[in-house]
Amino acid sequence: MADSFNFELVSPERLLLSASVSEVVIPGTDGEMTVMAHHAPTMTTIKPGVVTVVSAEGKSDRFVVFGGFVDILPDGCTLLAESAVAVADIDRDALSKRIQNAREDVADAANGAAKQKAQEYLDHLTTLEAAI
Incomplete structure (x- = not known):
């Protein structure tokens, strides 16, 4: 051991x-x-x-x-x-909705800084999705 x-x-x-x-x-x-x-x-x-x-x-x-x-x-x-x-504490349905919203935020970002921040958030969420 x-x-x-x-x-x-x-x-x-x-x-x-x-x-x-x-x-x-x-x-x-x-x-x-x-x-x-x-x-x-x-x-x-x-x-x-x-x-x-x-x-x-x-x-x-x-x-x-x-x-x-x-x-x-x-x-x-x-x-x-x-x-x-x-x-174990992750709700899959809620996560899927957040990912969809984050993808829309990336597409709708008005400038480079906003797009980068939205992309970082989307990357965090996809990391969560990959973990479960």
Whole structure:
């Protein structure tokens, strides 16, 4: 059995998870990385994607995150996300409607800055859709 370490997933709204885990897969900006106990100290930014957490008991949970950074130490890991949601908490029908509205917003954007902001939001939503 793999050693466990402390993991916390925090968003500006709340603490989503604080648990003893055996591994965490993180979407780093330089590529996906798996964190395990005794990992070398590392700090990196994360890109929008899915974080997979395997508890010390072997249960797997998935969270969609939208940017942020992660601080990894040999005995713990803290992920500070700009925004995060548990995959299990996502309403598929509501998400589909939001994606359609976001596509319309991109098409209707009046200028480059508005179009870029609308496109970033659409990208976040499609990341969510891909996760579920």
